[in-house]
Amino acid sequence: MAGAGGGSRRPGARGRGAAGHAAGGVGGSRQVFVRVKTARGRTASSQRWLERQLNDPFVAESKRLGYRSRAAFKLIQLNERFNFLRPGARVVDLGAAPGGWTQISVDRVGAPGRGLVVGLDILPVEPIAGATLIEADFMADDAPQQIKAATGGLVDVVLSDMAAQTTGHPQTDHLRIVGLCEAAFEFALEVLAPEGTFVAKVFQGGSETAMLARMKRAFKAVRHAKPPASRAESAETYVVATGFRGEPETD
Numbered sequence: 306m307a308g309a310g311g312g313s314r315r316p317g318a319r320g321r322g323a324a325g326h327a328a329g330g331v332g333g334s335r336q337v338f339v340r341v342k343t344a345r346g347r348t349a350s351s352q353r354w355l356e357r358q359l360n361d362p363f364v365a366e367s368k369r370l371g372y373r374s375r376a377a378f379k380l381i382q383l384n385e386r387f388n389f390l391r392p393g394a395r396v397v398d399l400g401a402a403p404g405g406w407t408q409i410s411v412d413r414v415g416a417p418g419r420g421l422v423v424g425l426d427i428l429p430v431e432p433i434a435g436a437t438l439i440e441a442d443f444m445a446d447d448a449p450q451q452i453k454a455a456t457g458g459l460v461d462v463v464l465s466d467m468a469a470q471t472t473g474h475p476q477t478d479h480l481r482i483v484g485l486c487e488a489a490f491e492f493a494l495e496v497l498a499p500e501g502t503f504v505a506k507v508f509q510g511g512s513e514t515a516m517l518a519r520m521k522r523a524f525k526a527v528r529h530a531k532p533p534a535s536r537a538e539s540a541e542t543y544v545v546a547t548g549f550r551g552e553p554e555t556d
Contacts, residue, residue: 373431374405375534376466379543380504381409382532387545389502390414395421395460397452397496399443399489400467402426404433410464411435423455444488449495459498465489465505468541479540482508486544487516494523494552501549508540520544523552 366378384390390413398407401424414420416435423437424430425448430438437455441448452460467489469481486505493503503524507513520527525548535541 372405372408373403377405377409378534379466379532380406380464382534383504383530383543383545384409384413386530386532387502387504387528387547389462389504389545389547391461393419394462395456395498396423396462396464397456397460398422398424399463399465399492400426401438402428402430404430404436406464406466407433407436407438410462421456423452423460425452443492449492452496460496460501461498462502462504463489463493463497465503468506479508482506483513483516486513490516490520493549497549499549499551500547503544503546503549505544506541507544508542517544519552520546523550524548525550 366375370377372378380390390396390410392413392415394414396410396414396416398410401407404424407422407424407430410416410422411420411433414422416422421437422435423439424433425439425441425443427440427442429440432438439451439455441451465486467485469478469485486507489505490503493501497503503520507529517527524546527544527546529542529544531542535543
């Protein structure tokens with residue numbers, strides 16, 4: 306599993322205050338389009354990726370503000386719309402690497418001190434000031450207990466920007482990301498406090514219907530959103546489930 310990609314910066318740096326960038330957008334001077342020349346050994350797909358990265362304003366702005374990934378802007382924009390990262394909240398970021406969502410969470414909830422943020426990933430994550438980082442598989446049987454031990458109990462928000470490795474086969478990739486989201490949802494059921502929030506990446510494709518039906522029983526409201534920082538050509542969207550009330554018992 307992997308969180309959203311991006312570059313790294315010095316350990317613990319967050320750029321406090323920069324997270325409040327207006328509307329989670331990018332601003333300033335007009336960007337000049339950069340065209341990448343062909344190079345020996347570079348495939349057409351890698352050349353398109355490089356060209357896209359060099360011309361992506363969110364990539365440039367994330368580097369300027371010290372965010373570890375452009376995905377930080379997605380969380381900023383989702384939070385501006387749904388207001389789930391409140392001062393004093395206890396937050397768990399699943400699949401935290403490289404740390405962009407953890408950085409924003411720390412800034413928004415006021416951790417440490419007022420709030421508390423735990424980042425969990427099977428990969429190592431460079432230290433982030435104000436956050437507790439745990440290197441572990443969130444699917445492990447003892448993972449929920451590790452989180453409860455780190456937070457002192459239940460949490461207010463569970464975040465997941467995880468994406469499975471793609472295969473190039475759209476239907477297979479969709480099933481894999483839905484499976485990952487379902488696993489994150491199961492985790493949230495075990496660690497969320499009443500009225501808590503679950504935010505996760507999903508891919509549009511139809512097979513997530515049963516999972517969404519369960520979410521609607523466990524939360525007061527379940528909504529979808531595609532933040533402006535999400536690339537237009539991507540099928541990704543985010544589910545934001547608020548007002549956790551627990552999953553009803555089945556007969």
